[in-house]
Structures are given as structure tokens and as C-alpha cells.
Amino acid sequence: MKMKFALAVTVLCSSAAFAQTEVKHIQPSEKMPIANAVWAGDTLYCSGQLADPITPADPAKGTAAVYGNTEQQSLSALMKIQALLKSQGLDMKDVVKMTVFLAGDPAKGGKLDFPGLQASYTKFFGTKEQPNKPARSAVQVAALAAPWGLVEIEVIAVRSK
Template structure:
């Protein structure tokens, strides 16, 4: 170790210096558009010492779990599938002691809706806006969305993975 660094550390220890507590998570926002807060963040800074939860990609559950799910209609349109998936994610993060407000990063994988011939970005955003930038959760997330040719099964239109972080 460098003599200057070592002597500085010794001096700090002699003064009773301790490591500074971890700062909070910083959510760097985008400017509001048309008087509405931005849907997503520009970026997020997570300090050392924060705990992090990585949730694998989740898919929608069937609308009626008592029936066999064999068509897209059994899972619903993009908005319905996104709502189902976000509710599943909510249960997962809560089971690990986190909240939806702790989610900092979201990645969306969207298959083309056969009725539209492309991904239904409006549908997924409508579902997203029921969980973020709302009175129960004023936070939003850094987010990416990708149209993919297909997901794990032919009836899925939405897969979402998230990262949550919090300072204890």
C-alpha cells in the first residue's frame, strides 16, 4: 500500500472516522411532457450497500386458470397480459421484502399482437401506468422495450424482467 494512503487511513482511524452511511437511491428524471411526468427515468444511481433483487422474465397467467390455456385469447391482449405479469412481479418482489416502488429497472419483451401486426406499445404502457407514477407509487423506472419475433410460448405477448433495489 502506498505510504501516503496508509498514513491517511491511520490518521482517519485516530480521529474516529467511520464509513459514511449509504446515500439513498437517486432517480434521475426526464422532463415532463404535456404537463405529465415522464413515464420513465433517464437513469438510476444505486449506492454501495444497497440490496438488489433481480427478477427473471415473467409471463402472464391464464385469465381463467381452471381452463386449459391454448390460445392468445386465454391470456388476453397485450394490456391484459402486462397487467397479469406486473401483478405476478408485485407478488414476487413483495415476497422478498421489496415493493413496486423499489423497482428501478424494467425490460419489456413484446411479441407482435396478431391483430395489429406489431407490438402493442400503447397496451403495455396502459398497464404500466396503473403501477408507476400513481398515488400508491409515485416512482417510475429506467426502462427498455424490445419487439421480439416470439416469446417462450406462442400465446404470450409480454415478458417483463425487473431489478429492484433499496437502501436498508
């Protein structure tokens, strides 16, 4: 009987601890269907970030936006992640996990440009100024939601105590 009571108390206490985790959604705007990031306690889960255009579209001239190659898109996505983290009081040193989704580059015959990703990644991680090297997965996908997208990056960051 004492064992069952002790087990019940343990389950209730651990459930109460989980129930007290504060969750906060970082919304870019009310119109967006997803959050940019979600805080769960001291952990920030960032949605996948795509590149911003290098050259915006100009409807008056009939030109499309230019997003660049894998290296340029990776750099843009990482800069957006850095800005998102900064807005939440974090930095790249706080990133503990990264997932990278890569699509084949039509300019490279549809092949994955992993070196292009690495060229941008190494500007943010494993440097003298910022030695953090988070756990990372990189997967090739058939395509991303944005038809021009070659890379999408999501991260998990933790606020140090």
C-alpha cells in the same frame, strides 16, 4: 515499492468486499430450471414474468387457455412481479430497472401494442400512491418462449437502507 504495495492492498480489499456479497436464489420449486429471482446483496434480480391465463385450459371440454391481449398480459405479469417483490419484503417503489419484451399481436396484424403495455404500466408506476418511475427498456422481439406470449417483463429492485 510503496505504490505497488498500496495498489495490492486496494485490490485485495475491494476483492474481499465483492466476495462477501450474499447471493440467495429464490426457487419456485426444485423442478424449475431457473430461479424466480436472485438476491445479490441488497439487489433483487427478477426473472422475466409472463402472464397467467385469464381462462385456464379445460382438457375435458377441449378448450385452450386464454391469455388475452398485450394490456391484459402486461397487467398479469406486473401483478406477478408485485407479488414476487412482496414475498421478498419489497414493493414496486423499489424497482430501479425494468426490461419489457414485446411480441407483435396477431389480432393487430402482428404489430406491437405499446399503448396496451402503457395502459397497464401506468397503474403501477408514476401514480399518486406510488410515484416511482424506474428506468425502463422496451424491445420488440420476433416471439417469446411461450407461443401465446405477447409480453415478458423482468425487473431489478433494490432494498433501501
